[in-house]
Structures are given as structure tokens and as C-alpha cells.
Amino acid sequence: MKSEKLFELTSRYMPGGVSSPVRAYKPYPFFTVHAKGSRIYDVDGREYIDYCLAYGPLVLGHGNEEVKDVVREQLEKGWLYGTPHEKEIALAKKIITHYPSVEMVRFVNTGSEATMAGIRLARGFKERDKIVKIEGGFHGAHDGVLVKAGSGATTFGIPDSKGIPKDSVKNTLQVPFNDAAALTAMLEKNSGEVAAVIIEPVMGNVGPIPPQNNYLSDVREITKENDVLLIFDEVITGFRLALGGAQEFYGVDADLTILGKIVGGGFPIGMFGGKREIMELVAPSGAVYQAGTFSGNPVSITAGLKTIEIIEREEVPQRINKLGERMRAALSEILRDSGVEGYVSGVGSMFKVFFSPSGAEVRNYAEALKCDKDKYMRFFHKMLSSGIFLPPSQFETNFISFAHNDADIQRTIEAYKENLYAQ
Numbered sequence: 421m422k423s424e425k426l427f428e429l430t431s432r433y434m435p436g437g438v439s440s441p442v443r444a445y446k447p448y449p450f451f452t453v454h455a456k457g458s459r460i461y462d463v464d465g466r467e468y469i470d471y472c473l474a475y476g477p478l479v480l481g482h483g484n485e486e487v488k489d490v491v492r493e494q495l496e497k498g499w500l501y502g503t504p505h506e507k508e509i510a511l512a513k514k515i516i517t518h519y520p521s522v523e524m525v526r527f528v529n530t531g532s533e534a535t536m537a538g539i540r541l542a543r544g545f546k547e548r549d550k551i552v553k554i555e556g557g558f559h560g561a562h563d564g565v566l567v568k569a570g571s572g573a574t575t576f577g578i579p580d581s582k583g584i585p586k587d588s589v590k591n592t593l594q595v596p597f598n599d600a601a602a603l604t605a606m607l608e609k610n611s612g613e614v615a616a617v618i619i620e621p622v623m624g625n626v627g628p629i630p631p632q633n634n635y636l637s638d639v640r641e642i643t644k645e646n647d648v649l650l651i652f653d654e655v656i657t658g659f660r661l662a663l664g665g666a667q668e669f670y671g672v673d674a675d676l677t678i679l680g681k682i683v684g685g686g687f688p689i690g691m692f693g694g695k696r697e698i699m700e701l702v703a704p705s706g707a708v709y710q711a712g713t714f715s716g717n718p719v720s721i722t723a724g725l726k727t728i729e730i731i732e733r734e735e736v737p738q739r740i741n742k743l744g745e746r747m748r749a750a751l752s753e754i755l756r757d758s759g760v761e762g763y764v765s766g767v768g769s770m771f772k773v774f775f776s777p778s779g780a781e782v783r784n785y786a787e788a789l790k791c792d793k794d795k796y797m798r799f800f801h802k803m804l805s806s807g808i809f810l811p812p813s814q815f816e817t818n819f820i821s822f823a824h825n826d827a828d829i830q831r832t833i834e835a836y837k838e839n840l841y842a843q
């Protein structure tokens with residue numbers, strides 16, 4: 421196997437053989453040679469239907485031709501200016517149009533950078549140090565939010581990373597998801613000291629966990645009542661659940677919004693934005709410092725702009741959300757009929773089978789942790805053998821893209837059926 425040999429080599433030169441932890445799984449991950457549409461191909465000549473989709477950005481699937489064309493045109497004109505350029509205005513306008521709570525934006529290079537700066541801005545605006553995050557919420561791999569973080573940190577059982585000074589996280593408070601009373605209690609206990617609550621409106625990094633009932637509107641109310649900013653981290657949900665992300669989908673707005681992934685059309689990007697009075701505090705117009713060499717680079721901006729145009733024109737969220745509904749309904753039925761203990765979670769184009777005890781619903785991080793991650797990994801390998809690439813972790817979301825067609829979905833459902841029955 422070429423992948424096995426390559427993994428031996430990368431493991432010599434790179435910790436764990438990978439550039440980001442969750443990509444590593446035993447005995448070795450496959451190495452990709454190319455990817456197109458809904459498919460990804462490995463060095464050993466295998467083809468997979470891809471539901472990992474680079475962990476979310478590829479809402480149009482791999483290698484979209486229209487995006488490729490505009491990127492190629494842009495490359496002819498240069499790929500990094502270090503000056504303002506017109507396309508930044510166009511992308512900013514798109515975001516502002518679809519996210520009414522956003523009046524100004526700052527482009528950065530990753531979701532991590534965007535949450536880091538967004539939190540700094542909230543603290544600067546409120547002149548308070550504490551923030552509240554959700555247990556299992558992942559906002560990137562920087563010090564202040566890497567406590568009880570989801571994603572790779574949970575997969576590898578290191579939710580609290582070494583190397584983070586206690587002082588860096590002493591102002592990070594945590595509450596469980598889907599528990600409005602816990603948030604109220606936390607804010608009341610720390611009255612006048614909390615700058616912001618940062619939350620993924622749909623938890624995406626412990627598997628997709630949607631908000632229940634009125635949870636998000638309750639969070640909005642509670643943050644207002646306690647005079648605390650609300651930061652929606654829509655790095656996953658932005659331009660996926662709806663053009664206006666979870667804010668449009670659930671009809672709840674935020675004071676600051678974080679975007680990433682899809683907004684760069686598969687190229688590195690991040691964005692934080694919000695109300696003018698808050699954003700004007702960002703340097704150089706204000707005293708909250710933030711900067712970046714590659715920020716607003718014309719390649720990411722061009723790819724993002726074209727991607728959003730296609731999402732608008734083709735009504736991508738509506739179409740992929742329907743595929744998601746079909747997938748979740750079919751998988752729930754298979755679980756019921758097979759007697760396998762599990763629960764199908766998700767919303768829109770995101771889905772996941774949780775191997776939860778007695779098939780219980782998963783509503784937060786603590787409940788996600790009770791799921792059988794070893795069983796998941798055995799199942800993951802069976803699906804891989806059936807030509808289906810799911811994310812290699814019980815705690816990562818499966819994504820459907822616009823490139824997935826009915827036949828892909830059908831083949832995937834059949835593979836689930838075969839492999840769940842074999843559990």
C-alpha cells in the first residue's frame with residue numbers, strides 16, 4: 421500500500437504524520453492524489469464518496485470549475501497585493517447582505533484567527549476580561565478557547581492542551597449546550613465581568629448537535645438581559661445552513677459573527693464582523709489591534725465571492741438540506757430496523773450516526789462523550805472499504821455538498837445499511 425509507506429515517511433518528518441491532528445487515524449490515513457466533485461481518490465487507486473469534504477469548506481464539492489476559472493484569472497493578475505483591492509468590497513457586501521447583524525467586516529486567514537480577534541474585540545468593547553464558551557465548542561486552536569474543546573482535542577482525549585498557561589484560560593468560563601438555565605446562572609454569578617458568550621449555533625465539532633426548542637433565542641435574550649455580547653461562531657454553519665447561516669435558519673441574530681471555511685471557497689480565510697459601533701474599535705480606526713500579511717488576499721476573496729454567487733444562483737442550501745433530510749431519515753430507519761444502538765443527529769446538510777448508549781439522543785458534549793468512539797472507528801473503516809469516506813472521528817460532522825447527487829446518497833445509504841447490519 422502506497423499510503424502506508426507514505427505515512428511512514430510523513431511520520432518521520434511531521435508529528436503524527438499529519439498537518440492537523442484529526443486527519444490521523446490507525447493504522448494509517450489514505451493519501452490523496454486528486455479530488456473532484458463528490459469524489460476523492462487515493463494513491464492506491466481507490467475512489468471514495470467524500471463526506472469529510474475537508475471538514476466543511478467544500479460546499480460545492482471538490483474542484484468546482486467556475487471557481488477554478490476565476491482563481492486562474494486572478495492568478496494572472498497576482499495572488500498577494502498587501503494593498504486594498506476592489507473584490508474585498510464585493511465580498512464584504514455579500515456578507516453584509518446575507519447577515520443583517522453584520523455591518524462591517526474584517527477579513528483574516530483562518531477561523532481560529534477570526535475567533536481570536538473577535539474575542540479580543542468583544543473584550544476591548546466591553547472592557548471586561550471574562551468570556552463564556554460552550555463545553556465541547558471548538559473555536560480554533562488558540563489558548564483562550566482550548567479548554568474542553570471539541571474536534572481533534574476530544575478525539576484524542578486531550579480536551580485541555582498542555583502548554584497553555586493557567587492565566588490564559590482563567591477568564592474562560594464554560595456551560596453546557598442546550599441549557600439556558602446554566603448560562604443564566606453563570607452570567608449572574610459573574611455579573612459585570614463577562615464580555616461575551618461565544619457559541620457555535622449548531623455544535624459542529626463534537627458531531628452535529630442542533631439547538632433544541634428555543635435555546636438560541638433564549639441565549640440571545642439572556643445575553644441582552646445581562647449586557648453581554650453574543651458571538652456566533654458560524655465557521656461551519658455560515659453559507660451552509662442558509663445563505664444567512666444559522667442566524668437566518670433559526671431567526672436569531674448576534675452582536676459579532678465569525679465566518680470561515682465556505683467564505684473562502686476552499687481557500688484559507690476567516691472573517692469577523694458585526695455592528696458598526698463595535699467594529700469601529702478595530703485598528704486602524706480603533707484601539708483593538710489586529711493584523712495579517714495574507715489577510716484579504718485576492719485569491720481567497722475571489723474564490724469565496726464566486727462560491728457565494730453559485731450558492732445564491734443554485735439555491736445550494738435548500739438543495740443540500742433536502743439531501744440531508746433524506747439521509748437522516750434513511751439512517752434513522754436503518755438504525756431502528758437493525759437494532760444497533762445509535763442516534764442520527766444533524767440538521768440541514770450535516771449528519772452523523774452517534775453510537776450512543778441505548779440509542780439516546782445526544783444534546784451536549786457530556787452526552788457525546790458517552791458514545792462508543794472505538795465502535796465508530798471500526799464502522800468508519802468498514803465504510804471506507806465500501807468506498808465511503810466519513811470523517812475519521814465520532815466527534816466530527818459529515819457534510820453533504822452540492823456535488824453529491826441522488827445516486828451518491830443512495831449508494832451511501834446502502835453502505836450504511838450493509839455495515840450497520842454487520843456491526
Ligand SMILES: Cc1ncc(COP(=O)(O)O)c(C=O)c1O
Nearest residue numbers: 530531532558559560653655656
Ligand atoms: C466552529 C469552528 N470555529 C473555528 C474553527 C477554526 O477554523 P480554522 O481551522 O480555519 O482555524 C473551526 C474549524 O474547524 C470550527 O469548526
